[in-house]
Amino acid sequence: xxxxxxxxxEEQLAILESRGLQISDRAAAGDFLHRNNYYRVxxxxxxxxxxxxxxxxxSFQNIVDIYEFDHDLRHILLKYIEVIEVxxxxxxxxxxxxxxxxxxxxxxxxxxxxxxxxxxxxxxxIQKGSRLPHEAYLKHFVNELQQDIPLWAFVDxxxxxxxSFLYKISQPAIKLAVANAMGLTKRGDEVLERFMxxxxxxxxxxxxxxxxxxxxxEQKPWLSKRERALLITLPDGxxxxxxxxxxxLIMRRLLRPEEFSSMKAExxxxxxKYPFVNLRHYGFREDWxxxx
Numbered sequence: 001x002x003x004x005x006x007x008x009x010e011e012q013l014a015i016l017e018s019r020g021l022q023i024s025d026r027a028a029a030g031d032f033l034h035r036n037n038y039y040r041v042x043x044x045x046x047x048x049x050x051x052x053x054x055x056x057x058x059s060f061q062n063i064v065d066i067y068e069f070d071h072d073l074r075h076i077l078l079k080y081i082e083v084i085e086v087x088x089x090x091x092x093x094x095x096x097x098x099x100x101x102x103x104x105x106x107x108x109x110x111x112x113x114x115x116x117x118x119x120x121x122x123x124x125x126i127q128k129g130s131r132l133p134h135e136a137y138l139k140h141f142v143n144e145l146q147q148d149i150p151l152w153a154f155v156d157x158x159x160x161x162x163x164s165f166l167y168k169i170s171q172p173a174i175k176l177a178v179a180n181a182m183g184l185t186k187r188g189d190e191v192l193e194r195f196m197x198x199x200x201x202x203x204x205x206x207x208x209x210x211x212x213x214x215x216x217x218e219q220k221p222w223l224s225k226r227e228r229a230l231l232i233t234l235p236d237g238x239x240x241x242x243x244x245x246x247x248x249l250i251m252r253r254l255l256r257p258e259e260f261s262s263m264k265a266e267x268x269x270x271x272x273k274y275p276f277v278n279l280r281h282y283g284f285r286e287d288w289x290x291x292x
Contacts, residue, residue, distance in 0.1 A: 012038045020054035021045075021063075029060045041067065043211050047281055062276055069274040070213045073282075074206040076270065077251075080263045081160070081203045084254045088182070088196065089155040089163055095177040096170070102150035105166075113169040120162050127157040160203050164196035182254065194222045195250050202247050212244050214281040221246035230292070232285055243283025252292060264292060 007015070009030045013023060023029050033041060044066045048058040100110050108117045128149075132138045137156075141149045155163060167175060172189065179188030184195075198221050205212060220241045223231075227249045231239040252260050268289055271279060285291065 007038070009033055016054075016060070019049070019052050020056065020058065021048075022057075022059040024059065024061070032060075032064060036067065040211075044070065044213060047214055047278075065274050065276045066213055069270060069277040070211060071209075072270050072273075073212060073267065074209070076263065076266045077202060077212075078206045080251060080255060080259065081199055081206070083259055084199055084251065085160045085163070085203075087254075088167075088178075089158070090152075091181045092163065092167060092170075092178050093152040093155050095181060096174055097151050099174060102152075103148040105151045105154060106148055110171065111166075111169045112171065116165055116169050120158070120166055123159075123162060124154065124157040131157070160196070161200045164193075164200050167196060168193055184253070191222070195254060198222070198247055198250050199254070202244075212282065213277075215244065216242045217244075217247075221250050223249055230285070232280070232283060240283050243281075245283030245285075245288070248284075248292075260292075264289060 012033055013026060013030060017023055041063060045054070045058070045063050047066075048054055048062055096105065100107070104110050106121070108114045111117045128138060128142070132142060137153055138149070141147060141153065149157075158166065167178065170178075175189035175193070179185075179192040182188070182192060184191045198219070201217075201219060204210075205215075223241065223246060227246075228239055228241065230249060231241055231246065234240055251263070255263065271277065279288065280286070
């Protein structure tokens with residue numbers, strides 16, 4: 001197969017126009033493509049065309065609106081995933097140190113998988129080394145006290161993926177205690193483990209600027225029967241659990257009610273700002289703001 005040929009911005013615009021896309025301001029459209037990459041932008045036009053032919057009403061501004069909506073939505077989600085991450089780290093460090101002490105996390109015997117524990121500790125050491133010159137709390141423990149870092153400070157060195165794996169290899173009693181403290185009681189340890197993995201997926205997509213619009217997730221969120229009833233019902237009678245909306249339902253479980261209400265309000269305001277963008281392409285029901 002031959003390599004793709006380089007196309008100038010003008011040639012890229014000409015391709016879009018030849019496929020039926022309306023471009024009212026070529027200079028602005030060209031600048032947008034130059035800053036955001038033709039290939040990346042094309043993913044936001046999938047719902048505006050059939051194969052390579054755009055629907056008659058489709059315009060370049062439609063693509064810009066979808067793109068900017070998706071960008072702003074990612075930042076809203078990142079804001080509240082950070083809240084979830086900080087909460088889980090705080091609850092985990094409290095429940096763990098209550099049993100094993102402030103530095104019990106250094107002992108692999110307190111976990112169920114020595115190899116995974118060693119990998120997490122190695123990654124934390126790398127973080128410690130790079131952040132030591134800039135973080136006062138690290139200087140305090142490492143340089144001044146010359147002692148191991150207690151878990152409630154150590155968790156700041158962990159990514160959401162790291163804390164997810166640390167939770168996964170924790171002893172069953174610790175996992176249950178953390179899950180219960182997070183309000184997850186029925187099979188709470190299993191539920192929280194899955195939820196943390198789901199949040200890692202969404203966080204990484206958001207942090208790296210990946211498209212959420214019309215994305216179908218291979219790893220579908222693990223929802224209760226009550227939550228599945230809030231999903232869109234497809235023409236074949238099944239429920240749409242492959243879009244972002246299912247992950248929003250998980251965030252509702254992990255956030256405090258007032259935090260989730262704030263997130264809802266921000267998403268609703270964003271939807272009003274970009275009325276062209278149909279939230280159904282994220283899996284949202286039309287009455288989502290009422291039922292959630």
